[in-house]
Amino acid sequence: MGHTVKLFLVGGGITLLLLLTYILLAPVVAISGGLTISVNQRVDLSPPVDSGLVQTVEPDSEPTPFRVAVAPVVSPERTLEPYLHFADYLGGHLGIPALMRQRRTYAEVNELLRHELCDLAFVCTYAFVRGEQDFGLVPLVIPRINGAVSYQAYIIVPAGSSATSLLDLRGLRFAYVDLMSNTGWLYPVAWLQEQGLDRQTFFGETRFTGSHDLSVEAVFQGRVDGASVHSIVYDRMAGEDEAVARGTRVIQKSPRYGMPPLVVPACMDAETRARLLVILTGMHEDRKGRGILAELGFDRFEVVDPSVYDSVRATVAEVETGLAP
Numbered sequence: 001m002g003h004t005v006k007l008f009l010v011g012g013g014i015t016l017l018l019l020l021t022y023i024l025l026a027p028v029v030a031i032s033g034g035l036t037i038s039v040n041q042r043v044d045l046s047p048p049v050d051s052g053l054v055q056t057v058e059p060d061s062e063p064t065p066f067r068v069a070v071a072p073v074v075s076p077e078r079t080l081e082p083y084l085h086f087a088d089y090l091g092g093h094l095g096i097p098a099l100m101r102q103r104r105t106y107a108e109v110n111e112l113l114r115h116e117l118c119d120l121a122f123v124c125t126y127a128f129v130r131g132e133q134d135f136g137l138v139p140l141v142i143p144r145i146n147g148a149v150s151y152q153a154y155i156i157v158p159a160g161s162s163a164t165s166l167l168d169l170r171g172l173r174f175a176y177v178d179l180m181s182n183t184g185w186l187y188p189v190a191w192l193q194e195q196g197l198d199r200q201t202f203f204g205e206t207r208f209t210g211s212h213d214l215s216v217e218a219v220f221q222g223r224v225d226g227a228s229v230h231s232i233v234y235d236r237m238a239g240e241d242e243a244v245a246r247g248t249r250v251i252q253k254s255p256r257y258g259m260p261p262l263v264v265p266a267c268m269d270a271e272t273r274a275r276l277l278v279i280l281t282g283m284h285e286d287r288k289g290r291g292i293l294a295e296l297g298f299d300r301f302e303v304v305d306p307s308v309y310d311s312v313r314a315t316v317a318e319v320e321t322g323l324a325p
Contacts, residue, residue: 018129045320066091069121071109071212072102072178073188073230082295083122090120093279104210105179113265118274125260125312126182136266140273141280141301142259142308143271145232151304152231153183153254156219158247163226165252166191174203175215175227182312184212187254190315213237220247225308233291236297258308262301277303 052280070085084100101118103109106127112118114135123131131137142149157163166188177184189199207224209215212233218224220243231253238245262280264273283289284300293300 014282027038050058065097066094066120067099067101067112067118069101069103069112071106071110071121071123071127072104073122073124073233082292085292085295089283089289090276090279094275100250106178106233110134110137113263116265116267119264119268119272121263123260123263124178124181124184125257125309125318126186127180128261128263129309129316130180131263138265138268138273139261139304139306139309140264140267140276141262142304143262143296143298144300144302145259145298147257147299149308150256152256153185153187153258154231154234154250155188155226155227155228155252156216156234156248156250158219158222159249161225161249161251163251165227165256169197169226169250170202171204172225173205173223175205175218175224176206176208176211177215177227177229178208178210181212182257182260183230183254184215184228186312186315186319191254193319216244216248220244226251232297255311256305257312261304261309 054176066087068083068090070083076256083102087098087100091224101109103112106124109121109123110127110131112133113121113123120140123137128139132139136253143149155166155169157169161237163169174188176188179185192199192202205224207218209218209227215224215227215229216234216237234248234250238248251274264276280301281303283293
């Protein structure tokens, strides 16, 4: 039997239906490869308190789990299983149980890190910069994806749109992803600010979808007239679904940014940080690790150079200065 991964479902992006399905099926639900999700515990379904964190009752005899959090770059329904496998892999190499937490917003994941309720997290670039500035968040590794360690924001529109740049979307419906998303919020806001335009009045209507794939779907389905999305998410969706490729198009691209990092809290001791670095940068060297990386869409993890985020740090400073009263 594989290592046990406990999934915190309430207050995150997983639907209540999924929670009830897991609870009703069995005390322990088996996933492929021997991975299990332990649900034989009391889960607090009461309204969230303070930062909305979910509490469970853990037996005193159990070792402290290694806690992995995932920001919703892609909607949780599309990404649950690969990240469970990733957490299981880490737990196996560390010799302790692993626990995965998904949250509805990037800010909620940052709060887990701020309050030391998470040991490792997948975060957006902008969320990392904010966490670095606010409470010393540390970048550990960066994923190489399709041979690259950088990505872009794409401004996308329906295929039939006459728009050729973000300027042409004035007065129309526009989708952001999350207030802490670099490509899904910071880039278009900064670009409009550079043009001397007010983001609050430029579009006729704005909404937040919560993830990049949902923003792509909103454009494809005609619910909005444009959106700013992560290039890798869009390219993957367009490559896998011809209807998305034919039904949308890219009209504007941002400069390239350093890929979103995996981060650890500043309080993590040097020994644990060093162990994680060895495990993560060696995943591509063993068969199971390569399989999990493939599920995640990654080639490998590499040591991160913090300077790759300097352009985002500068943009954050400019935008937040411009938003100040």
